Amino acid sequence: MLDQDTKRYVVLDGMRGVAALCVAVLHASQLLKLGYKPFHASLAVDFFFCLSGFVVAFAYDRKVPGLSIQRFFAMRLIRLYPMIALGIAVGAVVLLLALLRGDLAWKQTLLLIASAFVLMPMGLKYQFQAYPVNNPIWSLFFELCANAVYGLHTKYGRPLKPAAVVALVGALGVALAGAVLLQNGVDPIGFDGPRNFVLGVVRVAFPFVVGMCICRSGIHRRLPQVHWTLPMLVLLGVLMCPWWRHEPVFDLVCLLAVLPLIVAFGAAADVQPHSISLRGLEWLGALSYPFYLLHEPLLRLARDLNISDVPKPLLAVLTMLLAGVLAQLALRLYDEPLRAALMRRLRRTPSAAGVPQRA
Template sequence: MKYRFSVLDIFRGLFASFVVLFHMAFFTNTPVINNPIVENSDVFVDFFFVLSGFVITYRYQLMATTEEFGTFMKKRFFRIYPLHFVMLFVTLLMELDKEYMSHYIHVNKLDNPNNNVLTFFTSLFLVNSIKLFNISDVSWNIPSWSISAEVISYIVFGLVMITIARLSLQRYKSIIYLLTALVALGLLAFITGSFQINYSFNYGFLRGLIGFFTGAFCYMIFSKTVSSLSHINPLLFTFAEIIIVFAIFISIYWGETLKYYGFVYEIIFLLAIYIFSFEKGKLSSILNSSTLLHRVGTYSYSIYLTHAVLLSIFNIVFIRILKFSPEDYSYLFILNLILIYYCSQWTYKNIEIKFKDGFSVFKTAKSSL
């Protein structure tokens, strides 16, 4: 059967919006934004990894050859790289323009040591989630480290799928996915000496692997149980949906403690994705009825990759030039989110979709040679 998982797309959009608020909190001074829920919302990045593993495994569960692996990577490249490339160069232009702007307004980090030639190329080639010498923090378009982790997860996933096919290990897929996640978690714990997984520029690729293969394992559970559980009373799904949403926000609220045991979030997100993948409960019905939430889910990748630049521009205009105060973000955040939404709508239609469709053009042109 074919599934759309539209509610999970909605959650992707909602949680991308919370990540926006997380980064916005560095500019603000209002309890509307500066509260434990928002300030721990960076862990929603792990939801993206788990959901990505779930969806990719669903779509490419039969991948078995190097040719199929190559096609898979080309599709993913055209899906995610063009917008990353554009935003990297937009960030570069902003960095180059800082000196000129500093004559008129105050500029934070006029000479940002993290934005250098080395980190530019690690971002360009999407290896900026791997710990490298002389790199001490995230750089350039800050969210892009997770795109690096995502691409590395694709590569490992493809290699795992080919290995499974060649060794005829299909019946052990679930175990292999789970073991891959556990190995990545164990390696991260061994290197860092803790079970914290909240890493980015250094061990973000391991964080990505943990989440991605947790999601792959989640899909295997779903595929084996969807037929038998689809006929359960929707009231039970409603109850489960309410409980898991409550668990998510309680765990986020207590993030300062739970982040030291990062695998807790992997488990919670696995359960959330599994429960909402059925789309049987009342919460699923409510979410699915909203056109706006569907659009936010559709634009979620653009929201995620464009927001850091747009937050900076918004802060320059409203705080530095128009002299609003950080306290004014108690209502300015709404205007900021609207700006990000419409800019993301534009980048989705004019960059994401055009280059995504470009893969078909690329494939057709190649086959005609």
């Protein structure tokens, strides 16, 4: 449902927050060795990509033709990079603490930190994950790439005919299916080794394009308006499912059908205006991005501290609560003020650069 006051799909916002929490539970289960493992929570990233395609098309399809491509890139960087930088900074502190313990070499650590700020996947050089400073950064790298391709095509490319769109989605779906079958699941694609990093291109391309198609086709406006809890519960069921590990067929069904349907029904879902539910969904959506980028370094710190007196499940809960508090502070004291200041400065850019002041 589109909130007419904020012009936002608040149910999708709330679902993004829940998906970010599921990713944190997955990382907690891996880093703190919890008994429960939501093996399919990594599909939250694919949900993010599909949701991003929907939201970017909704927000920018009409704006991009009147913008310079430089302005579009600047707007997307202003939206995404401040929290990326903060997430890298927090991850760098945790990595430097590991350095002081003698777990890493100075040159290697400093190179990993410096390269992360310019989104270079230098971890692959040392047989680490792509961004060991803060692993979720890999998805933001591909998010920015998808945004760049979207902006260039929307600004300079010709609109595709329906048959061409179907062919493109089909080709990307086949490519994604091949990648998932090759790697025996979607989980490592995008960050775990050079080949998986390259395959990340198809991991972002298919859901992002499908999300755009959902928005542009308006199919969500023709679906029955279900209560917001229904797509939310389906999403939770998919992401927190503890069965069928290393089952690529499950991943493919979710990637090719279930997640796009969740996005479409989430966009169509109903929530009572001015209700507690509406405010809760808005809060989850606002917190999702900073929480996503801050939780993983904090969980690594909790693991490295090796606190034996605290049960691991309780340690996981406390760490995620801390991540939530820091995410709220980062949002209010850093991200929102900085983005507002940068956008004010961008609006003062001379119109000679092809920048409409009102955009």
